Amino acid sequence: MAKEQGHKPVAQNKKARHDYLIEDTYEAGLVLMGTEVKSLRQGRASLVDGFVDIDGHEAWLHGVHIPEYTQGTWTNHSARRKRKLLLNRDEIDKIERRVNEKGLTVIPLSLYFKDGRAKVEIALAKGKKSWDKRHALAERQADREIQQDIGRRAKGMRD
Incomplete structure (x- = not known):
């Protein structure tokens, strides 16, 4: 099977740019289960209630809805579980510092596949x-x- 190339969008949080003033953006990888990847490849996800939390020097994505895979079995995932984000230690420390000192929040802007790997674009944002x-x-x-x-x-x- 040939390696997937390019950028394939799955979901966007259009309301985020309306509700928040975006200060800085980052690209992060996601730790996903197999059925989550299959569901994303079908183009099914919602970022509307999503947010990022820094807990114990790890970034976690909460509230993102990836529906269960229709052909999954008992190994299916729960739709709104928290998912670990893959970021560099320096990026996590920088985000955590800015969130604590300036009162910013971290929200997901878009979810996409880049060269076959699931990525999420997150942003440091201030509520409008x-x-x-x-x-x-x-x-x-x-x-x-x-x-x-x-x-x-x-x-x-x-x-």
């Missing part, structure tokens, strides 16, 4: 307030309107 979200939405809308006006003027149309 509701007024921050409204402000970001207003800025995005203003930028879109400016780009539309520039496009109209380039085509020779008037308002």
